[in-house]
Amino acid sequence: MSDGATTSQPDRTAPAGANGGDGGSALILQSVAVGKVFGGLVAVDNVDFEIPRHSIVSIIGPNGAGKTTFFNMLTGLYKPSSGRIAFEDGDITGMRPDKITALGVARTFQNIRLFATMSGVENVMVGQHARMRAGLFGSILRLPRVRSEEARVEEHAREMLTYVGLRPGLHDQMAANLSYGDQRRVEIARALASDPKLLLLDEPTAGMNPNESARLTDFMETLRSDRGLTILLIEHDMKVVMGVSDRITVLDHGEKIAEGPPQEVRSDKRVVEAYLGKQEGE
Amino acid sequence: MRTFLSRYGLILVLLILPVAYGIHDLQVDGNLTRLGENLKDGISNGAIWALVAIGYTLVYGIIELINFAHGDVFMIGSFVSFSFWSTLGLTLTSKGFGLFFGLLITLVIAMLACGTLNVLIERVAYRPLRNAPKLAPLITAVGFSFILQNVGLEWFGGSQRGVDDLINAQKTFTTIGGVTITHADVLAVAVTAPLVALLAWFVTSTRLGKAMRATAQEPEAARLMGVNVDTTISLTFLLGGIMAGAAGLIYALYQTTIWFFQGFQAGLIAFTAAVMGGIGNIQGAVLGGLIIGCIQQISDNRIGGEWTPAIVFAYLVLIMVFRPQGLLGEETREAG
Amino acid sequence: MSAIAAGLRDSRERFNQLPRRTIWAIGAVVLVLLILLPFAYQPASGFIDDCVTALAYVVMALGLNIVVGFAGLLDLGYVAFYAIGAYVIGWYGSGFFASINGSKGFHFVAESASHLPGIHINFLFILVIAALFAALAGTVIGLPTLRLRGDYIAIVTLAFGEITRVFAVNGTDIHPFGKNYPLTLGRQGITPIDPIDLPGLKAFDPLNLRPWYWFGLALVLLVLFVNFRLRDSRLGRAWIALREDEVAAASMGVPLVKTKLMAYATGAAFGGMAGAFLASYQNTVNADQFEFSFSIFVLAMVILGGLGSIWGVVLGAVALSFINSRLIPDVLNGVPHKIGLNFDLTELSFGIFGFLLVIMMVLKPEGLLPERRRQIEFEEGVGADEALYEARA
DSSP: OOOOOOTTSOOOOOOOSSSOOSSSOSEEEEEEEEEEEETTEEEEEEEEEEEETTOEEEEEOSTTSSHHHHHHHHHTSSOOSEEEEEETTEEOTTOOHHHHHHHTEEEOOSSOOOOTTSBHHHHHHHHTGGGOOOOHHHHHHTOHHHHHHHHHHHHHHHHHHHHTTOOGGGTTSBGGGSOHHHHHHHHHHHHHHTOOSEEEEESTTTTOOHHHHHHHHHHHHHHHHHHOOEEEEEOOOHHHHHHHOSEEEEEETTEEEEEEOHHHHHHOHHHHHHHHOOOTTO | OHHHHHHHHHHHHHHHHHHHHHHHHHHHTSSSHHHHHHHHHHHHHHHHHHHHHHHHHHHHHHHOOOOTTHHHHHHHHHHHHHHHHHHHTOOTTOOHHHHHHHHHHHHHHHHHHHHHHHHHHIIIIIGGGTTSOTHHHHHHHHHHHHHHHHHHHHHHOSSOEEOOOTTOTTSEEEEETTEEEEHHHHHHHHHHHHHHHHHHHHHHHSHHHHHHHHHHHOHHHHHHTTOOHHHHHHHHHHHHHHHHHHHHHHHHHHHSEEOTTHHHHHHHHHHHHHHHHOTTOHHHHHHHHHHHHHHHHHIIIIIITTTHHHHHHHHHHHHHHHOTTTTTOOOOOOOO | OHHHHHHHHHHHHHHHHSOHHHHHHHHHHHHHHHHHGGGGSOTTOHHHHHHHHHHHHHHHHHHHIIIIIISOOOOSOTHHHHHHHHHHHHHHBBSSSTTTTTTTOEEESOSTTTTSSSEEEOHHHHHHHHHHHHHHHHHHHHGGGTTOOHHHHHHHHHHHHHHHHHHHHHGGGOOTTOTTOOSOOTTTOBOOBOOOOOTTSOOOOTTOHHHHHHHHHHHHHHHHHHHHHHHTSHHHHHHHHHHHOHHHHHHTTOOHHHHHHHHHHHHHHHHHHHHHHHHHHHTOBOGGGOOHHHHHHHHHHHHHHOTTOHHHHHHHHHHHHHIIIIIIIIIGGGHHHHTTOOOOGGGGHHHHHHHHHHHHHHHOTTOSSOOHHHHHHHHHTOSOOSOSSOOOO
16 A cells, blocks of 8 residues: 655554554544534534544434534534534634644545546645645745645645555546546545545445445555544444444434444444334333 | 524614614704605605515525526516507596506506516526526526616617606605605505515415425425426516516606616615515515615615615625525525 | 537647647747737727737636636626726826825836826836735625625625725715815726836837737736636635535635635736726726626626636637627628618627627537536536535635
């Protein structure tokens, strides 16, 4: 695997495991009593949530449980109505999305949101926006520093695309022309390009066959071991969730109803009820 | 909290002009007659703007596009009215039932003409571009606006054109509290009120009206329920055009002048009214129209008509920034 | 129309496939021809006059292209920046402030006007000042639009354009510079305006249009250079990302507020420069020049050429400029009489524009020389216009 990290970030080859011990707190992200209300509708209700560094954690729950809303609060697209969120011990509650990305949180979207008329490379280069310094006048004058930054960023983009499995012949294809699977790859590459510490994946295996899902699951493990990433996942595919997660959190109607290692959660009565409805005789 | 502040903040800002000049009047004249006149004129002018604003708000409510050509449809309404009543032979000497029925027929003709025109614009400018980026239909609407203005220019020339004062617009009808109510004022309110009431009834109680509201809120669901969305949208444009046509006739009789450029200004004023009241909301359009009418009159009378557009647009910008949902609209919901 | 566009597309494809050196060579030849063009005409030729105007419009269209084409912000009030640029030279490059310095005037590298009252700053500095003032105005106008959706941005920018016009027309009645000086001279206009006076050279004069042409050409080349550099830079990508999907862009680290304001400011700066140039060329700053229809005129150039396509916009600007100044008044004007109608085609010019806009959007919304990307957008309805979430700037 190529190590395409830009020189501005330290090398990340931390050991896998639920509790990282390489300095800094053990929790990379923490939410305390976070809630979101839209008009009269309570979408997320009083959720406490922690992500241990270098772990792979999943959020599951029936449709409408508030998972994506919660995600959106973590990435700054929504401002929480209540509660606080901390990333690496710094308060990010209500912070702007681009600032949160700059701090080291990256995400993909449920419905792929690539910049359709840009090529794969350009998409991934945008992903590095926060890691670049070129400004208006520097760009106009093409100062040497800007030129080398552009070259470096483009090279890094191509490395990322290759890393996620997009063959080089497709790198300059317009994103709209790529297959669904390739578009997903580009989206992940774009998220990785900003050299994040925490990666949020919103239903990454949607529309994939079991083969592809398995490969993505392996890939997530690689990301953790190779690049020391922490991963938070929203998923519906139980096989993926059970297979890859260190811990699962279950939301229903905006509330956390269960949390724990996969085995526990799988047999938790409340979780079963939430998905299947109340069983008869109870 | 923010919603509360922004609504009352807006109301406060709207009250600045009338209150300031009210105090000024009390000091200078010792009474509020002048302000009363301004407000009275504001309401009758505002009735005209309300009718045009309804067209904007209905169309925006259903397809979320600003019908840029709508103001010029209103202008065509004035032009058609004048042409038609002249053809009918209505002149300054006409009176009584002849005048009344003549104008009534003119009203119907103007409404039909503008309704049809609006539907035509929908077919040519909006329908083919329904899936295009939002820029496209906006541009075609601007294009239509220009075309209509040029039609007006060729029709009656580039200068303002005086028309026969058929209803004796400035003659006093009655006086209330020192404020003169003229024939023009009565006309404006007497035509607008029933039309708005009729429209409100149509939208709430008839099947077609309900189809309109359903399509405005949830086009997909409406389609699944068997509503013909295309026809409903055309119907919306038709109704908007009808209102604009009526407004055109009233304007011609009220102002006794028509001008090819009147639609551009009227359009922006009426759009401001629609946004101020709450876009998509008929009562909002009426309320907004009346309020803008008052602001406009106060500005014309106190500051100078040449500055009025700047003041109205300043209000528009303020609303768009601080309270885009207007007075009666709801906070835009974020997607869940 | 389709045939023309298809023809252009094919020629463009073939052109793009030529080796780079050939392309540069052709470009150099074209540039030399453009430079030599004025010698084929009289110094005061009407054709060169039209060319100079066209060059100024190219600069404006390229400016608006940044706002509407790159960043996707629907600006219907671009005329405001033209006005600001024009008034900058109206104030600081003419006899407007006649009583300054005891009527002796204030001069800055202004040889030809060195004995005249008023403020006279050299045109090269005026260009910079005009760009800065306009950029500032662009930022101010852009601020309220930050959270608005597409058509609302259109209306707010239109409103600002109109407010600017109202101040231009009625500026005679307000006196922000002190008792003796109104803001503007309204419809009467501030005139005369200093001609361009480059250090070491004679001041340009109204009878010899060639230097004006060359200056305009140089300005266009400068603006083209800046455009190409920006398009292929971090900022350019951020603009396009913004246009495509604001929410995704923000989530990738693009700061929405800053990026949008930079688009407004940069686009405005070009408008300001072109405005100052035109004011000097036309020797007047007259409020009648700053109507809403001008904003649409420039927008039509950008759309005709192809939103976001730099060469397309150049083509669109030149085409519309010449249609406006030559085709309609000279060539087509005789046509109605020939077919028995009795009207002046110039009167129909904005109706014709309206018609052109409608036709364009219905038949070929991506323009004559579309940026390849845009073709996809218009054909497949691709590219999120609506933010799924209310993106927080």
